Amino acid sequence: MVNSKPLLLLSNDDGYQAKGINVLIEALHDEYDLIVVAPDGPRSGASCAITSAVPVSYGTVRQEEGLSIYKCSGTPVDCVKLALHTIVPRVPDLIIGGINHGDNSSVNVHYSGTMGIVIEGCLKGIPSIGFSLCNHAADADFSFTLPFLKKIVKSTLENGLPYGTCLNVNFPDSNEIKGIRICRQTDGVWINEFAHCEHPRNKGYFWLTGSYKNLEPSAEETDHWALEHDYVAITPTQIDMTAYGLMEKMKSWDWSL
Amino acid sequence: MVNSKPLLLLSNDDGYQAKGINVLIEALHDEYDLIVVAPDGPRSGASCAITSAVPVSYGTVRQEEGLSIYKCSGTPVDCVKLALHTIVPRVPDLIIGGINHGDNSSVNVHYSGTMGIVIEGCLKGIPSIGFSLCNHAADADFSFTLPFLKKIVKSTLENGLPYGTCLNVNFPDSNEIKGIRICRQTDGVWINEFAHCEHPRNKGYFWLTGSYKNLEPSAEETDHWALEHDYVAITPTQIDMTAYGLMEKMKSWDWSL
Numbered sequence: 295m296v297n298s299k300p301l302l303l304l305s306n307d308d309g310y311q312a313k314g315i316n317v318l319i320e321a322l323h324d325e326y327d328l329i330v331v332a333p334d335g336p337r338s339g340a341s342c343a344i345t346s347a348v349p350v351s352y353g354t355v356r357q358e359e360g361l362s363i364y365k366c367s368g369t370p371v372d373c374v375k376l377a378l379h380t381i382v383p384r385v386p387d388l389i390i391g392g393i394n395h396g397d398n399s400s401v402n403v404h405y406s407g408t409m410g411i412v413i414e415g416c417l418k419g420i421p422s423i424g425f426s427l428c429n430h431a432a433d434a435d436f437s438f439t440l441p442f443l444k445k446i447v448k449s450t451l452e453n454g455l456p457y458g459t460c461l462n463v464n465f466p467d468s469n470e471i472k473g474i475r476i477c478r479q480t481d482g483v484w485i486n487e488f489a490h491c492e493h494p495r496n497k498g499y500f501w502l503t504g505s506y507k508n509l510e511p512s513a514e515e516t517d518h519w520a521l522e523h524d525y526v527a528i529t530p531t532q533i534d535m536t537a538y539g540l541m542e543k544m545k546s547w548d549w550s551l
Numbered sequence: 552m553v554n555s556k557p558l559l560l561l562s563n564d565d566g567y568q569a570k571g572i573n574v575l576i577e578a579l580h581d582e583y584d585l586i587v588v589a590p591d592g593p594r595s596g597a598s599c600a601i602t603s604a605v606p607v608s609y610g611t612v613r614q615e616e617g618l619s620i621y622k623c624s625g626t627p628v629d630c631v632k633l634a635l636h637t638i639v640p641r642v643p644d645l646i647i648g649g650i651n652h653g654d655n656s657s658v659n660v661h662y663s664g665t666m667g668i669v670i671e672g673c674l675k676g677i678p679s680i681g682f683s684l685c686n687h688a689a690d691a692d693f694s695f696t697l698p699f700l701k702k703i704v705k706s707t708l709e710n711g712l713p714y715g716t717c718l719n720v721n722f723p724d725s726n727e728i729k730g731i732r733i734c735r736q737t738d739g740v741w742i743n744e745f746a747h748c749e750h751p752r753n754k755g756y757f758w759l760t761g762s763y764k765n766l767e768p769s770a771e772e773t774d775h776w777a778l779e780h781d782y783v784a785i786t787p788t789q790i791d792m793t794a795y796g797l798m799e800k801m802k803s804w805d806w807s808l
């Protein structure tokens with residue numbers, strides 16, 4: 295029997311037991327063949343980190359018709375690399391990271407383990423999408439995102455994505471979503487990033503925290519604006535980080551030693 | 552006494568004891584005030600990862616006139632965040648990551664902890680440069696890079712960098728460097744990424760390894776071409792990852808639910 299369903303590789307950075315990825319699995323299981331290779335525990339803020347100092351391993355969590363779930367000891371990017379190297383029976387039609395518990399719009403794209411998955415998929419030439427909900431809660435309600443999520447998956451499979459590009463999709467934490475907006479990455483900055491705790495014998499310790507400051511709150515074409523106004527924000531993202539404008543400028547700097 | 556030397560914040564991903572950062576300190580100590588906040592051990596491949604599940608801490612390694620060295624329990628990005636939050640007496644004039652033991656050109660920009668430092672500095676609006684040598688050895692010879700490195704630091708302080716841009720500088724492992732080239736990021740891909748080791752009771756374990764495949768070996772404007780031809784490769788890099796071309800295309804997709 296030829297299996298005609300598209301094959302999707304799923305991962306996340308909250309771990310295979312997180313609600314977000316299990317909602318994702320349930321939403322896509324009927325229409326697609328799914329292979330899930332997700333971290334064995336939380337890896338929030340893992341970015342595109344890779345594990346080289348220690349080996350990585352994986353194990354089977356569950357297998358049924360059209361769905362195989364594995365947990366992996368590594369980072370989100372390790373999960374994708376290991377899945378492509380040794381687990382998938384053929385090149386997946388699509389790689390999906392998420393659904394992440396928390397906002398990955400704006401500058402968060404750089405810290406996000408969810409987007410690490412997506413960038414890795416993109417680096418391997420496979421269409422890749424990250425889905426995130428602007429709600430960190432472990433029991434967040436993802437239900438209202440699903441019609442949009444399914445539509446975005448279907449459209450991406452139909453249209454494809456050009457080489458070197460991928461999608462960063464963020465859902466507002468709102469059950470009155472107004473629609474989808476195609477956005478650019480917002481300029482923003484994290485401030486007041488640490489909470490200090492005293493220790494009797496040294497400089498103490500610091501918990502990462504902070505507030506996000508939007509540097510262009512009225513720019514309607516940005517992802518953060520879309521989310522603040524109850525739109526789904528799709529931010530097309532690319533792996534080429536070259537600053538072409540600066541490249542031309544720097545050629546005229548004096549480079550004599 | 553007013554101190555008129557520029558203040559440089561240094562970090563790396565190989566740890567404060569690595570040769571590369573100590574060569575960097577020695578090369579810049581006379582001309583600049585230096586604050587070094589580097590990981591307490593190796594963090595290769597840390598990308599822009601941040602630590603949120605556990606707190607981070609730091610301690611003094613050494614202090615002398617114009618030079619303070621601290622070690623930090625976190626990732627390279629944590630080092631920068633913590634330094635800016637609580638260690639530096641004023642906003643640094645420049646942030647430098649490196650000198651990294653190993654190549655950070657092409658797609659490696661995404662995995663690199665050295666470039667994590669640089670991207671974090673850039674996100675904070677501070678001119679930032681990553682320096683890497685295409686040699687992984689712990690005792691690599693960095694001496695021939697120093698005239699170029701000093702020139703690049705001086706030129707960057709003089710010219711500044713536009714908001715949202717930073718520099719990814721890679722040195723060829725060659726003592727016959729031909730000069731400096733301003734480059735774009737090479738399209739490349741890592742293949743055969745794992746070495747499998749048997750285990751008697753499970754699927755075994757996997758060491759990250761692999762070969763880099765240049766997808767455009769004859770493109771003379773790329774960083775990898777420059778390095779292969781014994782040039783210093785400066786790749787101007789930006790934190791805006793928006794794929795603007797795709798953004799316009801996707802607006803015409805059918806988004807009806």
